[in-house]
Amino acid sequence: MTAYTKPIFYKSLNVAIIAAMMGCLVWNIVGIVLSAIAIVIPAKAILSKKPE
Structure with missing residues (x-):
């Protein structure tokens, strides 16, 4: 790798890592939801079925 392509490589690597972290964050939010x-x-169903 030349001195010129190295910063480009590292920059794209950082972008890939950030994208992966954002992807994980999105999936975590989806999972939580x-x-x-x-x-x-089920809690609402149980509460609405409570005897009068």
Whole structure:
């Protein structure tokens, strides 16, 4: 690698790492939302079925 291509390589590597981290963050948020829905829906069903 020449001195000219090295900074470009490192810059693209940083971008790839940031993109991967953002991707993980997005999937974590999706996972949290889905698990929250999975908890809330049954809880709402149980609460709405409570005897009068």
